[in-house]
Amino acid sequence: MDASHSSPLVRLALAAAFALAASGAQAQAAGEVEFSRGVGFAQTGTQTPRILGKGLPLQQGDRVTTSENGSAIIKMADGTRMTVRPSSELVLQQYQFKENATDNSMLMQLVRGGFRAVTGLIAKSGPDAAKVQTSTATIGIRGTDFDARLCAGECGAESARVSASARPNAVLASAKVVSLQGGDLFAVDASGQRRRLVDGGSVYPGDQVETAGGTRAVLAFRDDSRITLGSNTRFRVDNFIYDERNAGEGRFLVSLLKGSVRALTGLIAKANNRNVGFTTATATIGIRGTGIDMNCTGACAGEPSLDGNSGLTLFTWLGSIAVTPAGQTALQVLQAGQGLFISPTGIRPVFTQPPMEGPRPDSVTVPPKLFSAAPVQDTQEGLFVFVREGHIAVASSTGEILHLGRGEAGFAGPRGDTARPLLIPKFIDFDRLPLPTARNPGVTTLLSESGGRSNNQCR
Numbered sequence: 245m246d247a248s249h250s251s252p253l254v255r256l257a258l259a260a261a262f263a264l265a266a267s268g269a270q271a272q273a274a275g276e277v278e279f280s281r282g283v284g285f286a287q288t289g290t291q292t293p294r295i296l297g298k299g300l301p302l303q304q305g306d307r308v309t310t311s312e313n314g315s316a317i318i319k320m321a322d323g324t325r326m327t328v329r330p331s332s333e334l335v336l337q338q339y340q341f342k343e344n345a346t347d348n349s350m351l352m353q354l355v356r357g358g359f360r361a362v363t364g365l366i367a368k369s370g371p372d373a374a375k376v377q378t379s380t381a382t383i384g385i386r387g388t389d390f391d392a393r394l395c396a397g398e399c400g401a402e403s404a405r406v407s408a409s410a411r412p413n414a415v416l417a418s419a420k421v422v423s424l425q426g427g428d429l430f431a432v433d434a435s436g437q438r439r440r441l442v443d444g445g446s447v448y449p450g451d452q453v454e455t456a457g458g459t460r461a462v463l464a465f466r467d468d469s470r471i472t473l474g475s476n477t478r479f480r481v482d483n484f485i486y487d488e489r490n491a492g493e494g495r496f497l498v499s500l501l502k503g504s505v506r507a508l509t510g511l512i513a514k515a516n517n518r519n520v521g522f523t524t525a526t527a528t529i530g531i532r533g534t535g536i537d538m539n540c541t542g543a544c545a546g547e548p549s550l551d552g553n554s555g556l557t558l559f560t561w562l563g564s565i566a567v568t569p570a571g572q573t574a575l576q577v578l579q580a581g582q583g584l585f586i587s588p589t590g591i592r593p594v595f596t597q598p599p600m601e602g603p604r605p606d607s608v609t610v611p612p613k614l615f616s617a618a619p620v621q622d623t624q625e626g627l628f629v630f631v632r633e634g635h636i637a638v639a640s641s642t643g644e645i646l647h648l649g650r651g652e653a654g655f656a657g658p659r660g661d662t663a664r665p666l667l668i669p670k671f672i673d674f675d676r677l678p679l680p681t682a683r684n685p686g687v688t689t690l691l692s693e694s695g696g697r698s699n700n701q702c703r
Contacts, residue, residue, distance in 0.1 A: 274339040275302045275320035279685045282314030282330070304339045308332075310357070317680050322348065323364025324374075325680035329393070332357025337377075341366055350374045358393030361385075362680055363634075371442040371637075380627040381640045381656035386442060388634025391672055392627065400623030403670035410667035415615050417446035417649045418484035419463040419471070422610055423603075426459035426475065444647030445635050452480040455503070460602040464610045469496060469510035472608070474539075474601035477503025482523070491515035499523040500538055502545035508535050508562070508605040526556040526586050527569045535562030535580075537600050543588050555587030559597050561604070613646055613664065620665035626657040630672045638662060 277300040284296035286306045296316045316328045322341045333355035341348045350366045354376055367374035367385040374385040421441050429441040434450035455477045463471045467486045478501040485495040494512035509531050513520040522529040526544040542554025560578045568575045569586055583594030630653045638646040642660030653668045678685040
């Protein structure tokens with residue numbers, strides 16, 4: 245049909261379509277809709293809202309809204325995927341991504357409702373590259389798989405419909421980073437997967453923690469043990485078990501593979517020091533309630549000994565230790581102010597404290613709420629976050645920062661308070677909304693509506 249002979253309404257619609265297509269061509273696509281259900285819209289500024297549907301392009305500045313029965317799965321250009329909940333409003337305030345660029349960033353605003361997310365390359369590029377702002381707190385994304393939800397009364401109502409009991413909100417991490425200076429800090433898990441650690445990052449049993457040149461870090465353990473890592477250090481958490489109700493049954497077994505540590509033992513050592521020990525290639529160290537410096541070079545680190553000063557140096561500055569050199573059964577007990585040097589050529593006493601990198605761990609202040617929990621009701625208003633994998637930092641309006649690791653739920657209230665709930669909220673744990681990685685989100689949705697529980701949930 246010739247547009248010159250069409251009705252004014254048709255001509256207006258065609259003009260709007262051409263203008264929308266032109267604006268979409270000029271703007272760089274930030275992502276697209278992969279799946280939608282019910283009613284939802286994307287709107288850029290004051291332009292005409294676009295109906296959410298599979299393949300709909302999204303761009304910086306878009307405001308995505310869903311109705312009471314609507315939801316959508318969106319995929320961003322960097323691989324981030326999000327399931328936007330019903331009755332939600334999410335603004336893509338800033339989105340900049342180019343492969344291998346150093347200035348990639350993502351800033352979203354969650355106005356109401358919530359989403360489930362698996363983040364992509366932007367969140368992995370730096371600790372401040374990806375954030376979500378809400379009226380209650382700002383979520384700093386460190387590369388993770390998580391849920392975020394702004395709750396009023398509806399969340400508590402959802403929990404009330406769940407008959408099952410809530411699970412304890414246990415901290416799975418052995419330790420968290422409380423101080424980081426210099427360059428890079430990494431953890432390598434038992435399967436060989438490598439991840440970057442930043443302030444507040446979690447260390448788990450089996451993790452090998454590695455510092456780069458010029459990097460110093462302090463780890464705080466759940467039993468209040470603290471470890472300062474010097475630069476070019478490799479340190480492994482072999483076994484860590486701790487229950488504050490029964491510290492004597494805990495385990496704290498670690499290995500220094502290379503470099504230097506300054507260690508202060510905690511509640512496990514005080515309750516049962518036989519269950520605490522440090523291992524190196526050169527000697528094993530039994531702890532008797534202790535502050536100790538250790539430096540492992542040369543043969544101790546599996547490297548050539550270039551001079552007579554390479555080996556394992558130990559110095560006790562608090563309590564005492566029992567040292568058993570490799571290949572020997574006799575042990576030497578060192579009291580505070582005593583040290584030992586062990587090398588392939590022999591063993592000699594050390595009478596002066598050697599120079600060490602980083603602060604003595606007993607001088608380091610551990611942030612409040614690093615591991616603690618507090619009563620939080622599912623009916624409370626505020627921001628709830630649950631981390632399936634990775635690391636989230638929730639910064640409240642008053643400056644409180646709550647660090648959450650794998651399997652942890654957190655809360656930020658409207659008055660700037662933060663807390664780790666004693667129990668995982670049931671509206672999170674029994675959430676029936678499909679994860680953004682669900683292969684068949686439509687089937688999952690139908691199952692949830694019929695009362696079936698999907699296998700995409702947090703348990």
